[in-house]
Amino acid sequence: MKAFSLAASLSLVLFSICTGVSDSCLAAERPNLISIVTDDQGRWAMGLYGNKQIQTPHMDQIGREGAVFTNAFVATPVCSPSRATFLSGRYPTELKITDYISPDEAQEGAGLHAPIWPAVLQKQGYQTALIGKWHLGEHPQFHPHKKGFDHFMGFLSGGTRPMDPTLEINGKTEKREGPLPDLLVDDAIQFLRQSQDKPFALCLHFRAPHTPYGPVPAEDSSLYEGVEIEMPIAKGLIEEQIKQKNKEYYASISSVDRNIGRLLKELDRLKLSDNTLVIFTSDHGYNNGRHGISTKGNGHWLAGGVTGPKRPNMWDTSIRVPLVMRWPKVIPPGTRFDEMVSNVDMFKFVLGVLKSPQPEGVPLHGIDYSPLLFGKPIPERKVIFGQYDLHNNGLAYMRMIRTEKFKFVKHYRARYMDELYDLETDPDETRNLVRRRMPPQWKEKAAELETQLIEWQKSIQDPILKPAYQ
Structure with a gap:
């Protein structure tokens, strides 16, 4: 009986210290x-x-x-x-x-x-x-x-x-x-x-x-x-x-x-x-x-x-x-x-x-x-994704997909602005590989990344896609 009382007393003391999610215990x-x-x-x-x-x-x-x-x-x-x-x-x-x-x-x-x-x-x-x-x-x-x-x-x-x-x-x-x-x-x-x-x-x-x-x-x-x-x-x-x-x-x-x-x-x-x-x-x-x-x-x-x-x-x-x-x-x-x-x-x-x-x-x-x-x-x-719609003091609608090796940036409502960078050979992004006459491998890579980008945009109901996907 005495041992029980001692244990109970200790429990009560501990409970009172930490009662109500005590600040010090938390x-x-x-x-x-x-x-x-x-x-x-x-x-x-x-x-x-x-x-x-x-x-x-x-x-x-x-x-x-x-x-x-x-x-x-x-x-x-x-x-x-x-x-x-x-x-x-x-x-x-x-x-x-x-x-x-x-x-x-x-x-x-x-x-x-x-x-x-x-x-x-x-x-x-x-x-x-x-x-x-x-x-x-x-x-x-x-x-x-x-x-x-x-x-x-x-x-x-x-x-x-x-x-x-x-x-x-x-x-x-x-x-x-x-x-x-x-x-x-x-x-x-x-x-x-x-x-x-x-x-x-x-x-x-x-x-x-x-x-x-x-x-x-x-x-x-x-x-x-x-x-x-x-x-x-x-x-x-x-x-x-x-x-x-x-x-x-x-x-x-x-x-x-x-x-x-x-x-x-x-x-x-x-x-x-x-x-x-x-x-x-x-x-x-x-x-x-x-x-x-x-x-x-x-x-x-x-x-x-x-x-x-x-x-x-x-x-x-x-x-x-x-x-x-x-x-x-x-x-x-x-x-x-x-x-x-x-x-x-x-x-x-x-x-x-x-x-x-x-x-x-x-x-x-x-x-x-x-x-x-x-x-x-x-x-x-x-991959990671990004977006930016500039509407203060300018106008731009950009969507981005970045892998360890490549980055593709889609410019909506702007012609000839899309960007593709080979980050392995050009980590400073000085050479945009998108051009009217692109080598086949870069054209295929841009298309591949754009497909992934659009799937992500659909997943977040990106409003820039509404005209095309309604």
Whole structure:
């Protein structure tokens, strides 16, 4: 009887400690998640991916102490639709967000209607936060608080000033003094301190290195004083102009990197590092002179110092992104994954890696590649798909299929613009193999890839096919 009472008493004590899904028990058992997303950072603009001039020690640290993904892509090469896909696991045409949401569109009610993975985690007991850029709707129904975030500090529109920005803080809009990345990470650190005894999911989504790149603090820009930027200079570009732009771009990225270092240090101080999965990536790639164009998938031709017409594109420079992850409890340092992954996978990946149930009745695309982190294989992926409908300051309708060896881009409603690249012999995509008189092998390869592309378009009810397939 005495032994029974003692056991019962111990059980009661343990039950009372962990009753009602106690914060401390949840924090001990469930991993935390930090998603860090930069804006406009190409895969090439990070030290760990081979850039010997850019200073990104803390972004590199995440990969060195965890895993580097060498073949990470996004489903579309501009911000709003890419961020929507990242959060929802759906393609842009399904979300009716196919280009960046312009101020006029935001006022007219454009925004993200689909469920997102932070809302699923919120319902499962996670403390959730979005700090930084939203750009997925400005009407009340699209506010981050209504989409699954307990805490929001940042800006709803596409951007704000890189120095002394205007931000929404505690529901009120106010101007703050200081560099934007520093202010965002100040708030992120405060969120960590307040959430350290609970499982949390933090989305820290920067505006940098979006244009304008500066001003940035002198401690970041001084890293590149006197540095001769090395990069390929396309024919017709003014070398000094392109190098200066890239120098400013690098400084903006370094301002983010310095603040990532502050965040990682705080994780260590709070003893949260071991049980926190840190993901670092970008919303899409970037060119900044590569291929002779500015910016990303809606870039302009650059020649003779003059900004020319748009060059809609889905080159790897615009869709290939850095992706590194650190989780000391799970991922051995120095891990490398060469499998093709896409940001359309993120919904399934996040819930898979956190061992959280997938919601019923929510249509999702992509794959859950989280088994890789636990040393397990995943089914072979032979293709990834992408799309971009440019309707702001231009017009283009592009659909893409990419394999390990080939890429085919279909340009709808535009003649003589289709593209085929042999990525084995031409990894920089400098020679479009589509022409009126194509060699038979390239004609057959283009037709084969286009057939696969159309089947995928049918599977997502791509509206561009409606005239032909109704």
